[in-house]
Amino acid sequence: MKESLIVLKNVTKIYNEGQINEVVSVNNISLDIKKNEMIVLKGPSGSGKTTLIAMMGCLLKPTSGDINIMGKSISKLPEKFMNQFKLQYFGFIFQNFQLISELSVADNVELPLYPLGVKPAMRREMSLKLLERFNLKHRQDFKIKELSGGEQQRVAIIRAIINQPEILLADEPTAHLDTELSQSYLEYMKVLKVSGLSVIIASHDPRVCEFSEVDRVIEIKDGQLKL
Amino acid sequence: MIFHPWVIGIITGDFIILFLVLLGTVNAGIINKSWDFEQTTPLQYKLEKKTYLISAIMNFTMGVQITLLLLFVIAADEISAVLPGAMCATGALAASNYGFPLLFLKLFLGFLSFFWLIINYIDNQKENYPLIREKYQLLIILTPLFLLQSVLTLLFVSDLNPTVITSCCGVVFDEQQETIGGFLADMETAISLPILVGVYLLIAVKNNLFLKRSWWEKVPFIDILLWVSILGLGLATIINFTSIYIYEMPTHRCPFCLLQKEYYYLGIPIYLFLFLGVATGISKSITLRLEYLFKPGDQMHWFKRKLNKISLISISLFMVFVFTPFVLYFIKTGSRL
Amino acid sequence: MEKLKVNWLDKKLNIIDFAFQSLLRHKTKNGLIFLIFLVIISIISSIFFITGSLTKELMSTSKSLPDITIQKIQGGRQVVVEDSYLSEIEKMPGVETVEPRLWGYFYFSELKANFTIYGLDLNDLEADEYTKINHQQLLSPNPDYDMIVGTGVYRLLKEVFMEQNFIFNQSTWEQEISCRIIGTFKAETQLQTNDLMIMQAEGARKVLEIPESAYTDFAIYIPNPEEVQNIAIKINRLFPELRTITKKNIETTYMSVFNWRSGFVLSGLLISILAFLVLIWDKASGLGAEEKKEIGILKAIGWDTDMVLSVKLYEGFFISSFACFGGIIFAYLFVYIFNAPGLKNVFIGWSSVYPDFDLIPFFDFNYLLLIFIFTVIPYCTAILFPAWKVAITDPDVAMRNIN
Numbered sequence: 001m002k003e004s005l006i007v008l009k010n011v012t013k014i015y016n017e018g019q020i021n022e023v024v025s026v027n028n029i030s031l032d033i034k035k036n037e038m039i040v041l042k043g044p045s046g047s048g049k050t051t052l053i054a055m056m057g058c059l060l061k062p063t064s065g066d067i068n069i070m071g072k073s074i075s076k077l078p079e080k081f082m083n084q085f086k087l088q089y090f091g092f093i094f095q096n097f098q099l100i101s102e103l104s105v106a107d108n109v110e111l112p113l114y115p116l117g118v119k120p121a122m123r124r125e126m127s128l129k130l131l132e133r134f135n136l137k138h139r140q141d142f143k144i145k146e147l148s149g150g151e152q153q154r155v156a157i158i159r160a161i162i163n164q165p166e167i168l169l170a171d172e173p174t175a176h177l178d179t180e181l182s183q184s185y186l187e188y189m190k191v192l193k194v195s196g197l198s199v200i201i202a203s204h205d206p207r208v209c210e211f212s213e214v215d216r217v218i219e220i221k222d223g224q225l226k227l
Numbered sequence: 228m229i230f231h232p233w234v235i236g237i238i239t240g241d242f243i244i245l246f247l248v249l250l251g252t253v254n255a256g257i258i259n260k261s262w263d264f265e266q267t268t269p270l271q272y273k274l275e276k277k278t279y280l281i282s283a284i285m286n287f288t289m290g291v292q293i294t295l296l297l298l299f300v301i302a303a304d305e306i307s308a309v310l311p312g313a314m315c316a317t318g319a320l321a322a323s324n325y326g327f328p329l330l331f332l333k334l335f336l337g338f339l340s341f342f343w344l345i346i347n348y349i350d351n352q353k354e355n356y357p358l359i360r361e362k363y364q365l366l367i368i369l370t371p372l373f374l375l376q377s378v379l380t381l382l383f384v385s386d387l388n389p390t391v392i393t394s395c396c397g398v399v400f401d402e403q404q405e406t407i408g409g410f411l412a413d414m415e416t417a418i419s420l421p422i423l424v425g426v427y428l429l430i431a432v433k434n435n436l437f438l439k440r441s442w443w444e445k446v447p448f449i450d451i452l453l454w455v456s457i458l459g460l461g462l463a464t465i466i467n468f469t470s471i472y473i474y475e476m477p478t479h480r481c482p483f484c485l486l487q488k489e490y491y492y493l494g495i496p497i498y499l500f501l502f503l504g505v506a507t508g509i510s511k512s513i514t515l516r517l518e519y520l521f522k523p524g525d526q527m528h529w530f531k532r533k534l535n536k537i538s539l540i541s542i543s544l545f546m547v548f549v550f551t552p553f554v555l556y557f558i559k560t561g562s563r564l
Numbered sequence: 565m566e567k568l569k570v571n572w573l574d575k576k577l578n579i580i581d582f583a584f585q586s587l588l589r590h591k592t593k594n595g596l597i598f599l600i601f602l603v604i605i606s607i608i609s610s611i612f613f614i615t616g617s618l619t620k621e622l623m624s625t626s627k628s629l630p631d632i633t634i635q636k637i638q639g640g641r642q643v644v645v646e647d648s649y650l651s652e653i654e655k656m657p658g659v660e661t662v663e664p665r666l667w668g669y670f671y672f673s674e675l676k677a678n679f680t681i682y683g684l685d686l687n688d689l690e691a692d693e694y695t696k697i698n699h700q701q702l703l704s705p706n707p708d709y710d711m712i713v714g715t716g717v718y719r720l721l722k723e724v725f726m727e728q729n730f731i732f733n734q735s736t737w738e739q740e741i742s743c744r745i746i747g748t749f750k751a752e753t754q755l756q757t758n759d760l761m762i763m764q765a766e767g768a769r770k771v772l773e774i775p776e777s778a779y780t781d782f783a784i785y786i787p788n789p790e791e792v793q794n795i796a797i798k799i800n801r802l803f804p805e806l807r808t809i810t811k812k813n814i815e816t817t818y819m820s821v822f823n824w825r826s827g828f829v830l831s832g833l834l835i836s837i838l839a840f841l842v843l844i845w846d847k848a849s850g851l852g853a854e855e856k857k858e859i860g861i862l863k864a865i866g867w868d869t870d871m872v873l874s875v876k877l878y879e880g881f882f883i884s885s886f887a888c889f890g891g892i893i894f895a896y897l898f899v900y901i902f903n904a905p906g907l908k909n910v911f912i913g914w915s916s917v918y919p920d921f922d923l924i925p926f927f928d929f930n931y932l933l934l935i936f937i938f939t940v941i942p943y944c945t946a947i948l949f950p951a952w953k954v955a956i957t958d959p960d961v962a963m964r965n966i967n
Contacts, residue, residue, distance in 0.1 A: 017268070017269070063268075064267060076267065077354055078275055079868075080351070080866055080868050081867060083868040092864065100861060114582060115867050116575075117575035122577075229829065230824045231823045232612065232615075235831065236934045236938065247948075259635065279870055279956065283870075287877075287944065287948060301933065301934075309820055310817050311812060311816065462810075
């Protein structure tokens, strides 16, 4: 019986509560995600999966309900403590990668290490090690805008894992990628899962849902779990 | 008089501080009105964000307050050049009834801001911000004092008149006078010095051996009282003992002249160590009282120990500086003043 | 689950590192702010340098000033002092010497210049105190009307071809007075001598229209500075028609004027700084989409509000501090290498008699602090609130930002 990693209990997220443009993005969802699982949150755009994965990744606070990560309730934690948590255990890969275009590859990748108080020499060492592993060491000083889609994808992955997280969250990772890049992406995810990480991917891409390493596909529609 | 650049400087500084504190207080009031940690509403998140603003404001304000304290003393010194009878900052301060009270208020506010920041820091270490209401109430209470500071500065400045003769430090700290200055100068060092050393030893022993709350700490506020005493005694000793050995003149008892270049800026480490020692010492006492919020072995204990160490080292260095000029003089001349 | 142990100092250094890099990345935007601030600070610093130099000059000049200057007042105006007062004053205890002085001003309309005339016995001057001028005629037509002028005056007179003989004339005079210039002198401080003409006493009396046995004023020298005030009061009591001016009076008055003038210009500048800061506040509040995205990304990957706020504040601190130092250096060059054209005249007036006036270099660390208070601290105050507004950007902004 695997250990529980993330437990959601009756989690709801309402935007613009009480106003005309009120939107219930996530409606009373309860989930139990185990350690070292690869989970896909499947659902069309607007289904609430992005909001859900943001809440799991300490990027957003729920309107109600409880989110428990490794035994600790985080829903009411002030931002400072939530961030400490985030930095220690999470890595996030965004849709469109969200890299800072004027910074170099190495600088982008090192950003999560700044708040951890990692010294510059150590930062460089850690980033170069990973860049080499992903075959990007020769591009370390290139600006992001000079890289290809596939290279940017790898940079995004490296940035997400440089702080040695235990949980990797990815939001629509294959949205703008072709088959080949999508496949290589999933291979990376497999490698990471094998090395001990738990991987949660929000996607409606069938290639992702049907990937062999996926332990569970959780379907979400209109903010609720589709059972 | 009002157009003297240094005068404009101290007025500008005071109003910047007032502006910042008002900004902080207004937000503190907003937070206190609706803060509810259990809530997960957008309002609560907004309030949480405001807490960062207030922390940043108060950190910055304290830095400016301390800078302004130094600026005020330098300004008094520079302005003294255009006041007849004044030869250093003492003369400028004595030229107005508000001079010395303003100086003490600035010092007092410097200490209070420091303590507020310590409380703020402690509160921020706990996930549920247990002291948030109290600390913002404290901030709101402090605000009128900052307003008073600005008012006193304006009153002080408008009193300065280049045609009116003021006294110099030789007069203000003349033991014959029946003023506070005279009293300080006249204090019998045979009595005050042993008391100073006694209080220092009490603090040193107490804080080294009894970090936990022991029986004599049950006497309310005894530790804070000790620190405040050493502050008062320290200042008095600087005036009636240390300064005369720095200037090597038995009648020159100015507490400001020793900040000047000709006395090797000795005043700076002396005052720095005294104020730092007292500020961190009292902060440690505050931390001790707030210890109930934390579990044993928590980060706060490291913080408390750090404060303790800084306070003891600072005050010890202060004691060294207090006596060294005398020792050097004695070695040089074989006599006392 | 243990808490993350982050070294506070290392984190702070990282923040400073990032802030610095961030500044360099946005060179154009920051460059403009930097330049405007630099110019404002240069002007403020220049004012302080000029005031400081003039004060320093004043202090070195005032050393040779008499301890008390006695003038006679009649009908609220200064008139000549009779030498009958001399013996009474000389007798007073504490008074070392009383020197009767003969001097005044002469306005030369052709050059629109005001000259200071000082009368003494030229034979008393040492040979090396002045440079002799060679004349075609060896003998002076009338030694009573010989004079020695300052180099600045000499240069001016050359322009009107009067460097050999100067002709004094007033519309009220029956006859003009011709004086032969027998030499020039150069003193340490140019402020003192640039408009000075030293004449033989008799000639000076004629030019200044001062009768025999009267003088312009008396200079009293008192060795013990503590007694100056008392003696001045005594003289006032004995001779109410005499005005006593002590050395300290003069110093204080000049310093007040310098300070008043510099304070006045400073106040004007402060208003412009305020306007500048209001602009900055406004500008910093409205973030560009690019910058907002960047902050969103930082927040999303784990930077907290405090850290982003610190970065922004350090950015502001660096810009303003560098502008501060740059401004001070620039001002130093402006004032002491280029001699502060234009600005200097605000303090010393516009007079053609002061052509090449060099200021003595002055620097005091106290003024560094003062400039700091007027520049860096207000700047950081102005950006605090906007920086906070930026720093509280929600992390999920990064998620929704789909370009």
